[in-house]
Amino acid sequence: MAKTTLKKIGVMTSGGDSPGMNTAIRAVARACAYYQIKCVGIKMGYEGLIHNQMSELGARSVKHIINRGGTFLQTARSEEFRTKEGRAKAFENLKKNELDALIIIGGDGSFTGGNVFFKEFGIPFIGVPGTIDNDIFGTDFTIGYDTALNTVIEAIDRIRDSATSHNRVFFVEVMGRDAGFIALNSGIASGAQDILIPEKKDSLDDLFGSLQHSQQSNKNSSIIVVAEGEELGNVYDLAKATEMRFPDYDVRVTVLGHIQRGGNPSCMDRVLASRLGVAAVEGLLDGKSDVMAGIRSNKIVFTPIAEAIKKHNEIDKELIKVAKILAI
Amino acid sequence: MAKTTLKKIGVMTSGGDSPGMNTAIRAVARACAYYQIKCVGIKMGYEGLIHNQMSELGARSVKHIINRGGTFLQTARSEEFRTKEGRAKAFENLKKNELDALIIIGGDGSFTGGNVFFKEFGIPFIGVPGTIDNDIFGTDFTIGYDTALNTVIEAIDRIRDSATSHNRVFFVEVMGRDAGFIALNSGIASGAQDILIPEKKDSLDDLFGSLQHSQQSNKNSSIIVVAEGEELGNVYDLAKATEMRFPDYDVRVTVLGHIQRGGNPSCMDRVLASRLGVAAVEGLLDGKSDVMAGIRSNKIVFTPIAEAIKKHNEIDKELIKVAKILAI
Amino acid sequence: MAKTTLKKIGVMTSGGDSPGMNTAIRAVARACAYYQIKCVGIKMGYEGLIHNQMSELGARSVKHIINRGGTFLQTARSEEFRTKEGRAKAFENLKKNELDALIIIGGDGSFTGGNVFFKEFGIPFIGVPGTIDNDIFGTDFTIGYDTALNTVIEAIDRIRDSATSHNRVFFVEVMGRDAGFIALNSGIASGAQDILIPEKKDSLDDLFGSLQHSQQSNKNSSIIVVAEGEELGNVYDLAKATEMRFPDYDVRVTVLGHIQRGGNPSCMDRVLASRLGVAAVEGLLDGKSDVMAGIRSNKIVFTPIAEAIKKHNEIDKELIKVAKILAI
Amino acid sequence: MAKTTLKKIGVMTSGGDSPGMNTAIRAVARACAYYQIKCVGIKMGYEGLIHNQMSELGARSVKHIINRGGTFLQTARSEEFRTKEGRAKAFENLKKNELDALIIIGGDGSFTGGNVFFKEFGIPFIGVPGTIDNDIFGTDFTIGYDTALNTVIEAIDRIRDSATSHNRVFFVEVMGRDAGFIALNSGIASGAQDILIPEKKDSLDDLFGSLQHSQQSNKNSSIIVVAEGEELGNVYDLAKATEMRFPDYDVRVTVLGHIQRGGNPSCMDRVLASRLGVAAVEGLLDGKSDVMAGIRSNKIVFTPIAEAIKKHNEIDKELIKVAKILAI
Structure with a gap:
């Protein structure tokens, strides 16, 4: 547990957008306020990190977004972050803004970026699975x-x-x-x-x-x-x-x-995003890093990012059979 | 007014489907029950008339459809009805089933068919505008x-x-x-x-x-x-x-x-379909024929079918200007 | 036509809220931008006028609200505005902020307030009917x-x-x-x-x-x-x-x-609110005042406020009959 | 495994209604068709069993109900079934209609009835949890x-x-x-x-x-x-x-x-109801009885009815904490 060392967390959405990302950002910002650490919203994913587009997120600055589709921080895929130079710029901005850790809401592409960044610069980060595709290992459901x-x-x-x-x-x-x-x-x-x-x-x-x-x-x-x-x-x-x-x-x-x-997130997605957003903040406070916060059998679990990226959720054979039976 | 002569009315949906057609069918069936005349549902538009696919619709046989998209009578475009032979078959079935008049829910293509049929065989009919396109003259709004x-x-x-x-x-x-x-x-x-x-x-x-x-x-x-x-x-x-x-x-x-x-019809479409369905039955009872029941300035109006087919609603220039202003 | 004299318009929502009020505010702000006059949003209806709660609304400050229920300017019923002192304070703030005219989105209570204010201080205003009740004379439909x-x-x-x-x-x-x-x-x-x-x-x-x-x-x-x-x-x-x-x-x-x-406004309400918001701005620019912008038979009309307050839309007898017939 | 002995299954909905019950009935009827056993729909829960209100359900008789709220078999709470005489009548009708087993879609009150009935007359049955309250042990989610x-x-x-x-x-x-x-x-x-x-x-x-x-x-x-x-x-x-x-x-x-x-069931409820309906039929075919089909950690599980009635799902303390954090 390393609660005292964390003072400021950055949060971003990255990759394809999905409904509930706003809810997750809100949960991160509010959990930071609750645990009395600062929260900074990074615009456009890794692009915003590279180009220093950030602003502080207080508890009230995320009001009325719990039920809005999309992500008000916007999202992007960043070519530049794939280069060493890009990541170096990102690291510089990170230091300049005194960010101690990152929460990255996105899919496996985004997590791969975080993983590389962590290995290069040792910046603690936790991934939150946000994608409509549900194709991420380590969680029963992805946000959206x-x-x-x-x-x-x-x-x-x-x-x-x-x-x-x-x-x-x-x-x-x-x-x-x-x-x-x-x-x-x-x-x-x-x-x-x-x-x-x-x-x-x-x-x-x-x-x-x-x-x-x-x-x-x-x-x-x-x-x-x-x-x-x-x-x-x-x-x-x-x-x-x-x-x-x-x-x-x-x-x-x-x-x-x-x-x-798009669309307003469903109840299940809002609850999931709320839980994972809070869990990500608490995870960082507990000293976790390079992991993804997910939900399995309705419990919060943390999966090493490398595993989350590499493995895949299997399609349930029972469901395929059910589909066949009902089409009779 | 020719109330005594009408004993049995046929109702069909024809052409493209639109939400609210079921509501209109229900209104026709219920209005018939109210005015104590029989109502027959014809399947698949003119195709059903040609192939004698009909069944009686009582007040209860249209329950729970007021809010269902689509048309339970189904709809089709009939090539055969465009031929003289097709229409002759249709007329035969009409006589066999003792139908005194028709209510045709559809667009201008469907009305053209009714118009020709009326001219050839003198079968009274009233059109009800059912299409999502809103492109029919004689009504401010079409059903759907x-x-x-x-x-x-x-x-x-x-x-x-x-x-x-x-x-x-x-x-x-x-x-x-x-x-x-x-x-x-x-x-x-x-x-x-x-x-x-x-x-x-x-x-x-x-x-x-x-x-x-x-x-x-x-x-x-x-x-x-x-x-x-x-x-x-x-x-x-x-x-x-x-x-x-x-x-x-x-x-x-x-x-x-x-x-x-598709989709459950909106309140406005359900009210419109209800009013036009009732109006069509009352129009036939009043001796009207070869007309379309529509709504203008919130009042029921009957427009000669020939006019409904020929003329077109104009796009409002004011709306084009509003669109331009708001895109500033 | 008095286009040159109007430089700055205030807009407020007053009385009960209704879906589409945000859309109307947006239309007012954008129309002002289009016609190159300034627009000021007044918070909490007449209360905001009395307590000087206003801020400028540019074309971009009303983005992403076209489909949001409620009113971001908030609304209230103001006891103080019913007193002469309250209205005097409101007038003072109006002058201080150099507002040349008002657009009041609300119901007949709100229009009555505007009417009294106009008589006392000669401030031009146009009412926009925003209420879910549809109980305002001079328009076929109210916003919401x-x-x-x-x-x-x-x-x-x-x-x-x-x-x-x-x-x-x-x-x-x-x-x-x-x-x-x-x-x-x-x-x-x-x-x-x-x-x-x-x-x-x-x-x-x-x-x-x-x-x-x-x-x-x-x-x-x-x-x-x-x-x-x-x-x-x-x-x-x-x-x-x-x-x-x-x-x-x-x-x-x-x-x-x-x-x-509450709820996202329907298409009809969004179009209505857009048209009336633009019409109110154009009406003021044309020198109209003490009137309500409404829609009748799908055309923009302006009705003297006194008439809008006094008269009432009648329930259509035909609808009552349709309800009875369909309940058979 | 006792596949050969089951020839005819009765299905009913009992207690309070919930969205997805229709989907579950459909799944039972289709699974019966798939496994070539007969399916009978019992109206109004145990009341229909006592008063012999049943009709056969083929694969096509459940079409177009997958997305309809409520239950077309209707539901009721039966006072009479709580009496020995009532249950005796129910058993008689069951024999008369040659029903070999029952599937009861409902809550714990309904399962208690089935449990007593099973003990008295040995009629195999499987419960399917249908209630909006999610208060049934043995399943992570109830239908609705x-x-x-x-x-x-x-x-x-x-x-x-x-x-x-x-x-x-x-x-x-x-x-x-x-x-x-x-x-x-x-x-x-x-x-x-x-x-x-x-x-x-x-x-x-x-x-x-x-x-x-x-x-x-x-x-x-x-x-x-x-x-x-x-x-x-x-x-x-x-x-x-x-x-x-x-x-x-x-x-x-x-x-x-x-x-x-009410309302159209969500995707999750439709999938859940589909799976549990199929599982209930397969469970009976496998010789299971006096159990409830549920879903835990996304897998089908069967829980003894006595346990499902007696135990309760616990509220997750983590959720209470999340609620508190987010309200900051």
């Missing part, structure tokens, strides 16, 4: 994932209203980068006829079989949810192949896109 | 338009969360066919930097000027709302041109697509 | 009304989910002060069995008859929407009377309360 | 809890819009019976100034201290979230005490009420 799921199913509910009115087949692409968590869960939740994710071996034959089964079962519509990282093909290719195979089907495509990154 | 507007601005609010976190320029395509009502109103309501609609002469120079102004004003993001019928180019072309002109901008594209057609 | 309607029907949709699962009778109280606009429109839109509003003569006999009809029609639930100004009794009294009359009914009460005043 | 949390925070977000516009103190009562899970989590997620729950020793002094701190910190509003089971007093009493202590505060009360039980 639950909100994105709800955004996706509301969108698919709307699409189904229209699809059902017309007996249509809809291919819906959802986000998730290389991971199928959003696709699998939103697919189950929206009653998808089939769900295509990179973690599962898919084939056109299986897809066509599922569509034929749907038709024979007199379903009014078929929604196929496709992860953006799916290897069988993107939604346009899949739709084209389907139209060729079943010329009488009325096939449509929707790419949900960036609506999935 | 208000819901679509709210869906669009919620989506753009989400996109802005993300855009602002990254200093991005977003081109967002919204529906509306040849009309810019959705784009203009949702653009104003979501604080768009620029709005491109077919009713207004747009140019790349104006667009680029607007984007430059945005940059110089230190705005965190710029949303450009583009009607699908915009003549300057589609969102992909516009994005590409923008990237070429401003290579350092981070430009993104979202096509909102079919989420705009 | 449409949003409140959507909030109410979403709440009643939820209540119905539960009511239907249990065969329950629900009395739901909605806002609207002395006016039944919210109750009547939300009642129609949520499929209410009965709607009790002050503008209509209601009786327990009619209510009980409606409930019995519902029971006999095998409806799964009955929602009774009651305006807060209803004269027959409040929801608790009505529920008690119903329980006494029908001891076997499962009767529940919900008072929706202040959730109706 | 996550949806209720989101409903609550959306409502409080709206209330805050209004509270902040007026500098108000709001006491908001949320559901949860004897448990504070909804209050604690929604309180954290909505930035409550204080959260009063039965699991924590509260005092007026602490509450007043918190309110004074809020005032001194220049917060624009204070939301106090109160669990319905709070022992210090109900929201009306607390508001009155607060007004007496701080006569100049503008204190308001909202009881959120039954809106918390």
